[in-house]
Amino acid sequence: MGTLTAQNRASTSFKLGFVPTGISVTGGGEFALVSGWDTTNTKGQVAVVSLGAAPQGWQPGQARYDWWHGWMDMMHPGFVDQGNYVFMKVIGYVDLPSDMKAPTGIAATTGIHPYTTLLKYDSSGTINSFIMLDSPMANNRSKMLPGGEDYERYPKGGVVVVVSKSEKKAAFIDLAPLFAYTNGMYLGSAASNLETQNVGLAASQWPYLLADHPEAMPQVVKSLTLTKRPTAVWTTATRSYWSKDDQTRISAYPFWTTNAHYARAGIATEGGDLLLYSLGRYAAGTKPTTPAPTDIQQVGAVTGLGDNITYLAAAKDYPGQEDALNDLVLFTDRTNRKWGWVKLVSTSDTATTGSILRTMEDSRVDPIMVTMADNYSTTGNVLSVADYAGGGIANYRFGDVIYPDAGSGFCTVPGACPTLTSIGEFTGKLPLPFKPISVHSSNVP
Template sequence: MKLFVASLALALAGPCHAGKPGSELPEGQAPAVGGDIVDASGKVIASAYRALAYKFGQDEGVAYRFGPPASKAGVPTLPLREDIGAISHCSGGPGCKTYYQLGKESSTRDNAYVSTHGVAIGTPDTPNSVAGSVAWFQAQATDRETWMQRPQLLWQDRTLSPPALRDYFSRGALSPNSAAGLPIAETRGEGGPDGPSTRMSLVATQGSPTEGATIYTVGTYTAQQRAFVRLPAGKVPTALAVTPMSEFALATIWDTVALKGQVAVIALGGVPMNRTWEKRDDWYDWWHDWMDGSKPGFPNQGGIGFMKVVGYVDLPANVTAPTAIKVTTGIDPVAMTVHPVGKEISSIGALGSPLAGKRAKFLPGGEFYERYAKGGVAVVTSQSEKTAAFVDLGPLFRHFNSMYLDTAEKNAQTQKLGMGASQWPYPLAPGSMPVVAKVVTVPGTPVAVETTATLGHWSKDDRERVPGTPYWRTTPRYARAWIATREGELHIYSLGRYAAGPKPTTPKPADIEPVGKVTGLGSNVTYLAKSKGFPGRRDTANDSVLFTARGDRAWGWVGFSDDQNGGSVIRRMADSRVDPIVVTEADQYSTAGGVVTVADYTGKAIRNYRFSSVVYPRNSNQTSFCPQDKGGCPTLTPEGEYAGSLDLPFRPFSVHSSNAP
């Protein structure tokens, strides 16, 4: 390990640039302590910082972010569940088939078809090949009473490279053979299936000292809206997050000019697929989203067709090199869903259109008032500086909610969209800019962060019976942030009233406090992800979390206690085939299945594994395919099973998937 760190230190050494406060590298001095980008006092060294910023997607950057490759020996090899058949979706040869591993193709009943699509990014085999560093694929599917758990090409589009890239090349958003266009960060909102933040992945490029980075969308086959923003040269996005109702994207920034850390705030707006925000006279009902124009910064159904940077939050001097970010508002995105009595299910977007004439529905006392966020908090960590910053998003949400709802005059301004400073959404000003509420020192090296999905201050679940009486009392379960360290610990922080939920709160910095920790996650922990369906958990997105332990070739789940202040590792999986950097769960929609998708960096592949039984959503008298009353179809071993792989032309370091709408 010492030899690896020393080589990284040499790789990070680079020429000095003019800039603001930071430690320039005197001649003959070692670049940093332990091969990091900070000196003995924990202060960022400017030359190492600037050199690393433009290598985040290359070997040096991957080593910095995710540690050394997995090398553990003696890890078991999980058995592979083989293909047993294929479904043809078109006429032609093998390229028209998708392969299944359970069930038997049947067209005699209604087809409960569900498809989960994913996006992966990584370090390309061919230098500077942007098209060779981004892929989309089918992560899993249920089709014609069969179960498909092997990652494979989409049957709707038999190409590994997303067609969105071709559009961005033609529009000048990306250059197909420029190092500045290589991806370095990717995220997709994780929550319940069909949650509005889960439709699309956001991808950020590294940029260059002379060319600004780009942040753009890549969706599923049925959510292919296009949107992108270009950042000023010198601002390098290192991690991404999206708010639960797709109101905003947040990107951590290394500012290589001013030598400071920032969070870029990007307003997101939905549009129907194959439409644009500029022209709305031919809009249609796309998943019950707004019918009267895009509303950036307000709840939408996640078909992002509008993006605009509205401001940059400066982080404190001890968070100059942020490396991870996650966000919660304390309200579940499913709160947007409305099911009027006797009518088809809809959402506050469709039922609230046109907003100009229906603002009262969203004001206090209105039927939709408790169906959108009133605040939130972003949790930002810096692994080099061993710090975490908690950013209060309350001013941001109050400002945007006010513009849409307070008066007819303000609402009229929101209908004049554009990319200029005088067009909506406007640049953030004091009073509307998010503010850093608190910065803490994290014990160890913080490499990943995740938050609870709900548990807002006003959650309706936060009640319990007073023992021996017929009465109830309020028992707030404040939202939590979980910060994982490379050394294998998970630190739990209460977010108090900052995750407001559906009604306003008045949070104080003292609300944010450490409340416990979990140990024993493993060696070289690299990532945390939402748990979407762990068997036996009451509220899996809030009472458990998925982690990746690259050093052990493993991943697992932490289950939390009822008070959210402690927990333990409740399940672990490992496989000898894989060098896991990121592991995420696939959505469990109608068919339960327990599949995780692994970015195998050294193996240049996406690998799937199944950890629980497949349960098809029908009674046994209707089908013999994994019926619920017979316990479904278990994994090949109690430890799980290998579900197959998809080879890539790059070494993946990020992957996410979601149910395709």
């Protein structure tokens, strides 16, 4: 619903007996990771779905055009693109540990901020993207190889966090083998790149099935038993907006700390605890890493979120917060009909703590999940809440509206157009012909 600029459609089918329970997409739109129950073999798995994008309205056989600076030559499933999907292919299933047969939630991160992945200035000084400027890929592979100007613009690995509520388990999956293989096929040689140009759903077509290339299979590197049942999972988008390697930007020379500052994961448990984990070198970012299972450690916790935390989500922006994507976590407390933000604070290079920054509540809704609309051009500060019992999507403003056109004289500065009350503003509800269990909002593409 909305003023959509990304309306392409794509779909896929899972194997018989696979019941999907959650989904997470890597930051550059390369892969969808789907947790599920293999009811035929009574085991938990994560399906790996390779994604391919195209300009709006594109059909096979047609020439591609400049649609938000995506790839101009062809789709490249499993490589960064703008995300208007026309192609999905299930390339394999990752087995979870034998004591984790019923996964219920999943989140993934590559350790790269999406702006790092896409935004690049062209020769005229205009904002463009490296994927358009490097089209066709086959002729520009050198730019994306080590030493090339665009080598640090696409992921070299990542980590998937999967939880099982009934089994009180969490598992961490290393995506580095998958990215290393996929990147190598596209960029390793002219011959391997030529193979990737034969895209299709057959096993002999790109992207290839993981069963035929076991070196590409993501690996479970750690599993944990939790003391309480996990109800939701979240990961940071990146180490920080200005991340470089695995360090943190500082104001004094040499401008980067010498100590690692790694991506985090958060697991909510029954009773309102938020357990915080360092993902170490597994959220590889733009350069290959050599992680070890000991990298993944609990580094803190936040308590008192509520009685029934049903979802954790990215806080895309918040007034006065410099890095909301990594420092804030949105949560829903279904029992108390409220939602809010947790503010995370790194107390050292290894420890993280936090507290509840703010909550909102509405006794009229049954909140299952909350998401935030992007503050891209116009700052709207709008949340959308899936109201299960009420059968709709309820919307709320939590901050000022700010329009980008300073010449209009209308809502152009903070404080000019605040919410109607200090605790927020109900902005209407979209009724649905069903009871929603999930909602997501995005500036598209």
